[in-house]
Amino acid sequence: MQPKGTHARDVIAELKSRNEQNKRYTSGRILCSMCTSPHSVAKKAYQQFFESNLGDQALFPAAAEIEREVIAQLSDLLHGKDAAGFVVSGGTEANLLALLAAKNKTNLAQPEVILPDSAHFSFTKTCNLIGLKPVYASLDGNYRVNPSIVEKLISKNTVAIVGTAGTAELGAVDPIDDLSKIALRYNVHLHVDAAFGGLIIPFIEKAFAFDFNLEGVESMTVDPHKMGMAAIPAGGILFRRKEMLGYLKTETPYLSDNCHYTFVGTRSGASAASAWAVFKTLGVEGYTRIVSKCIKNAHVLARGLEKIGYTLLCEPQLNIVAFKAKNTKQLSETLWRKGWYVSYIPRYDCIRVVVMPHVKRRHISAFLADLAT
Template sequence: MFTMVQLQFPTTGKAKKEILDQLQDLRGQDANWRDGRTWSLVYYGGEDISDLTRQAYQLFSQENGLNPGAFPSLRQMETEVVSMTADLLGGGGETVGNMTSGGTESILMAVKTARDYARAIRPEIRQPEMVLPVTAHPAFSKAAAYFDIKAVYIPLTEEYLADISMTKELINANTILLVGSAPAYPHGVMDPIEEMASIAIDHQIPFHVDACLGGFMLPFLKKIGEPVPDFDFRVPGVTSISADLHKYGYASKGASVVLYREDAYRQHQFYVRSDWPGGLFASPTMAGTRPGGAIAAAWAVLNYLGQDGYSRLADSTLQITRRLKEALAAIPGLHILGNPQMSVFAVGSEELNLYAVADELESKGWHMDRQHLPPSLHFMVTQAHRESVDAFIHDVQKAIEAVTGHPEAYSEGSTAMYGMVGSLPDKSLAHGFMRDYLSSMTRKH
C-alpha cells in the first residue's frame, strides 16, 4: 500500500533562475538519450532538427488548435502536414485526416470511426468485434475497452507474422475492423499487409494499418532501394492509417496523423453537439484543446528535411541498425527474432536470463526495454546510437559474463518482476500489481 504525502501549494513564487536550475537538476536524473544510451522513447534526428522544433514549438506554445477560426495559421499548418503525409503514404485527392496527440489517439480515432461506421451501415451488430494480431499495439486493446468492442487476437507464425489462415477464420458477421502493423512494435516485423487487405475486401470490412513506427521510415527506405513491400494506400483495401510524426518524423511530442481513404468514412470520427448553451461544438479528434506548438513543430521539420533529408536519415539509421544487429547476433546465446525490416528489432535467447542482463546493463547507465512472450530485449535505433554501438556491445558482453558467473545475484528488479508474471498460470492476475504500480508512479511517497 502506498501512502500519499501531501505537498503544499507554494505560498510564494520562486525566481525564474531558481526554477530553471531546478528543472535542469530534475532532468539530470532522466534517461540519457542524447548520448545514445537509451533504446526507446526518444527518436533523435540530430541537434539541428531538435533546435528547429524547439523554436517552432515556442513560437506557437500558447496558440490553441481547438478553434481553427481563431488561429488560421494552425489550420493551414495542420492541413499541410496531413496533405504531405497522405502524399507520402500513397493517398490521392480524396484522402483526408487529422493531427492527433500521438499514436494512441490516432488508433483510438481509427477504431471509434470503424465502430460508428458499422453502427450506421450495419445496425444489426450488437457486439462489434475487431480482429488484430497479438503484437498489435496495446492502444487497440485500450480502444476496445473504451468503446465496448471485443478484441479478437490473431496468433503469430514462427516468424512473428500475423497468421493469415487464422485471420480468415476469426472474421465473422460481427467484425467491424481488421488491423495490421507496419511494423509491429515488439519485433519490428511487418504484418502481411497486402494479404490482410485482400481479406478485408472479401469480407467488406475496413482495414487499418498501424504505421505509427514505420510511416516516416519505410517510404524512405524504399526510396533508397530497400525491398519494402507496399503497406499504405497503394494497397487496395487499406481504409485508414496511423503514422507518428514524433517517432521517425522527428517532430516534437506529441504529434501523429490519422488518415482515411475518403472523407465519407472519416465523418464517423467527428463529435458534434448543437444544443450546448456554450455554443455550437464540433471536435475532430479526442482532444479539445490541442497545443499549437506540436502542430508548428511537425510542419517545420517536414519542410526542413524534405524527401532528401528523410532519405539521408533513413539510410544512415539503417547502417547503424545493421551494425548493431550483426554485433548482437555474433554474441553466443543471442539471436534476432523474426525478420525485422527497419530500425526496430528484438533480441531473444534460449540460454541467457535476458532480464538479468538488462538489469546489469542499466547499472552501467543504459536504458533497456524488456519484453516477454517470449523473453527479449527491444531496440529502437536512431542517429544518437552512431557513436554508442561499440561501447554497448562491450557492456553487453560484460553483462552476460556477470550474469552467467553469478546468477544468484540477480533476484530483484525486472528479473523478479518479469519472472513473477511469467510464472503466473493466468496472466490477468498481474493486472492488480500493474495498476498499483501505475498508481504509485504519481504519488509522493
C-alpha cells in the same frame, strides 16, 4: 501550492538542475524508445506556435492551415491522394479514432475487431473504452500476423481488421497486402497502425507494400513524434475517405468552430508546426539519409550480436533488434545498471534495442563491446 511566488529565474534553475536526472537521448544510451531527440527545428517551430489552439481554429487559422498541410504531406507520402485526418495526441488517439469510426459506421450490436497478437497495447485501451471485442490472430515465424488466420476469424460482427507496419516490440511489418485483399473481399475496414513504420518504410529501399496504395487500406496511424522527429505530442490519423470523419463528429456549441472530430478538444498548434517544420527541413532526402543510417546501424548491431554469441529473435525488418541470452531478463537488468537502457519483453523473453537516430555507430560499438565482456 506555496503561498508566495518564487522568482522565475530560480524556478527555471531548479528545473534545469532536476532535468539532470532525466536520461538523455544524446548519450546514445536510450535503446528502448521509439521517440528520439526532436530535430532542432522542431523546438524552434514549437515556440513560434506555442499559444495556438487547434481546438479553436477560427482564432488560429494559420495553425489550422499548417495542420492541413501536415496531413496533406503525410497523405502524399502514404499515397492517400486526398486522405483526411488530423494531428492528434499520439498513436493511441489515432488508433482510437480509426476503430471508433469503423465501429460507428457499421453500428453492430456486438462489434469485434481482429487484431494481430502483436498489436500495440493502445488497442487494448481502445477496445476497453469503446466496447469492441478484440479477436486475436496469431503470428508467423517472423512475428507477422498470419493472414489466413485473420481471414478465418472474420465474422458478421467484424467491424475492422488491424495490421501493424512496424510493431512496437519487434518492428515487424504485417503482410498488409494480404490483409488488404481480405478487407476488400469481405468489405471490412482495414486500419494500418504505422505509428512507428509510417515515417520509416517510405524511406527505405526494400519497400514493404503497406499504405493507401493498397486499396483495402481505409485508415492509417502515423506519428510524427516517433521517427518523424517532431515534438511530443504529434500523432497522426489519416482516413482514405473524408466521409469517415462524419462518424467522429461532436458538436461544440460555444466555440468558433461548430464541431470537433478529434478526441482531444484543446490541441496545441505547436505540435502541427513542429511536424511541418521537420518535414520541410528534411524533405524525403533528409529522412532517407537518417532512416538509412538507422537501418544500417540495426544491421551492424544484429551481426555484431550474432558474432559474440547472442541469438536474434528474428531478422530485423526495420530498425529494431531483438535478441536472447542465457538469462535474458538478468542481462537486461545488468545492462540498465551499466547505463544501457534496453527493453526486456516478457512475452518473447528477449531484449529489444530500438536503433533511433540518436543511436550512432559508436554507441553500437560500445554496447557490443560491453556485451562481449
